[in-house]
Amino acid sequence: xxxxxxxxxxxxxxxxxxxxxxxxxxxxxxxxxxxxxxxxxxxxxxxxxxxxxxxxxxxxxxxxxxxxxxxxxxxxxxxxxxxxxxxxxxxxxxxxxxxxxxxxxxxxxxxxxxxxxxxxxxxxxxxxxxxxxxxxxxxxxxxxxxxxxxxxxxxxxxxxxxxxxxxxxxxxxxxxxxxxxxxxxxxx
Numbered sequence: 051x052x053x054x055x056x057x058x059x060x061x062x063x064x065x066x067x068x069x070x071x072x073x074x075x076x077x078x079x080x081x082x083x084x085x086x087x088x089x090x091x092x093x094x095x096x097x098x099x100x101x102x103x104x105x106x107x108x109x110x111x112x113x114x115x116x117x118x119x120x121x122x123x124x125x126x127x128x129x130x131x132x133x134x135x136x137x138x139x140x141x142x143x144x145x146x147x148x149x150x151x152x153x154x155x156x157x158x159x160x161x162x163x164x165x166x167x168x169x170x171x172x173x174x175x176x177x178x179x180x181x182x183x184x185x186x187x188x189x190x191x192x193x194x195x196x197x198x199x200x201x202x203x204x205x206x207x208x209x210x211x212x213x214x215x216x217x218x219x220x221x222x223x224x225x226x227x228x229x230x231x232x233x234x235x236x237x238x
Contacts, residue, residue: 195228
């Protein structure tokens with residue numbers, strides 16, 4: 051029994067991080083800051099204790115931040131557009147967005163509004179076989195992301211421009227599913 055089942059080496063690792071801060075984007079800012087209109091307290095964007103993603107619908111959306119929108123009504127008189135707002139949240143109406151001459155003061159990042167966290171378990175299983183003195187075979191299998199924890203969004207994977215029709219939706223994933231790599235080394 052020990053000839054068949056003995057002599058294996060097993061090791062593992064766990065890697066984790068809380069996810070990177072998502073970067074808000076907006077219209078025509080020259081300072082690199084997003085030119086976004088938001089009515090209310092930006093700290094209300096983060097939904098506490100919820101960093102998950104909703105994948106039950108046809109398009110995954112971020113549950114980690116509040117994409118609530120205000121009702122913005124644009125009125126044009128003599129070529130001048132005036133907007134009125136009711137409620138709190140992001141201004142989604144493209145007619146009521148700041149122009150390049152507006153000073154951008156919305157933060158690029160809001161603490162707690164992050165991409166999905168990383169939590170991977172990895173393992174390695176190996177064994178050395180010595181059928182005779184001059185011949186040695188080492189076999190090994192590396193398992194990356196053992197529990198197949200898919201991350202649905204990384205930086206750039208979520209649409210962060212409030213004027214985009216896909217605001218708050220996940221538009222790509224990292225594609226890092228489970229990987230198994232087999233290796234063999236023969237010494238003679």
